[in-house]
Amino acid sequence: MNEDGADTPQREVKSAWEIMLPEESATEDLGRFLAGLLVPGDIVALSGGLGGGKTTLARALIRELVGDPDLDVPSPTFTLIQPYEAADGRAIVHADLYRLRSPDELVELGFDEMAETAITLVEWPERLGPRDAPMLTVDLSLRAEFGDGARFARIDGSGGMAARLKRARALRILLVRSGWDEATRINMQGDASSRAYERLVKPDGKSAVLMKADGTSAVLMISPARADGPPVRNGKPYSAIVKLAESVHAFVGMDRGLRALGFSAPRIYGEDLAEGLLILEDLGSEPVVDANGPRPERYAEAVRLLAKLHATALPGVLPVADGVDHVLPPYDLEALVFETELLPDWYCPAIRGAELPHAARSEFVALWAEVLDSIKPPRPTWTLRDYHSPNLIWLPEREGLERIGVIDFQDAVLGHPAYDVASLLQDARVDATAEFELRLLGLYVRERRAREPDFDMQAFARAYAVLAAQRATKILGIFARLDRRDGKPGYLAHLPRIEGYLTRNLAHPALTRLRLWHQEHLPDLVP
16 A cells, blocks of 8 residues: 655654555555554544445454454444454454444443443444544545545544554554565564564565574564653662663664674664664574573574673764764663662562561662672673573574574663673573583683683673672562563563572672671572
């Protein structure tokens, strides 16, 4: 379908989205596309004269939601209301109010109760009466002068729908401009963040679960600018204190920086920075682990990648677009200490059922501040922060370090090189023995010394123990918070592994006082 502004994105965006649909298949395409922005509670108001295409669009939209391209979707002209169930269990209601004599009849039909928790499509919506629900209005009219079956669509949103429609319009323009408008969109499992991901598969591409980086698929990243949360300390929100990326600019800057060094970060096929939309190279899904844990040869390459990165003098400012740069924030003492406080704030009460006395909590924070302040790196490096198995992809068709595909680095900071090594070797989701960890630490040290003969192994080992303990402490708090606050209990399965890491790290002499604190206040955690 042809959309207004697709080829001239510099034009002022109108409040409504106007589209010429040259044939019936374009109307169906629009219906399938609009299905992607709907959630339960939404109303889609379909207007237009007889033969304008309302039922055609509704049929395509319902089939997309249900996941059945051949589903029989009759017009509900005589039944008034026809319910369906989406592939993910969401309720769908298709209503045709042409025969409705008054809005009072909707009460008798139970329309309001159904619409409250369903995606509701309404033909002849002028008979619906005023509604407070998010509403997507689609007005369709025939345009015979442009050919048989040609229609003109005017789309608008209200009640909270406008922002979603604006992003959907920007996405459609981006897909067309980048050549991915005919691709099938498949939801991908996201991470613990607010970002969303979809796999785009071209008509000639593959549909297998294990995708290959062959150019027939791409990854759509939807990462709108982060809204500041409430201030939690010194007038700053949590995200600002711990240095989380506020927009997709951080990802783009880091992506280009990593690729400039010869690493396999995904190519960017298309971008809309204002709306937080990126179309990325699909690096596939072959992991660096298997059912038995880490694949040694793959982890070895991941370690070598870090050694090369950390031995390189790296800039703290990265170009993003014309006149726009991304400045990597420092992973400073404030951020590192604040993250450790997630353990007393979330893990202790939620998992251990322990509310720490004020004095104990204050001592905990002071001990962490003291030990973290003692491990400043001689030269800060790019700290990717989530350099672990879920974000590493094996690319066997490439050579050397390029076989390690790297994703999810938008929260990178300038910090100590030991942090990412600990992130990899003490993976929250993968069991690895202490012997395996020590062997790969030895590999990292040899690789660093080969590039920097004066590399200080003792200082690095001390920093590794401290930052590995800090990371384990933080993750225990985050996973408890994901369960208690966000309703994601699946993360609790990893707690025993992380508790084991913390116990292992606290055995280092640099952390003796923190180990004694744990033995006094959390004896079941650190015996």
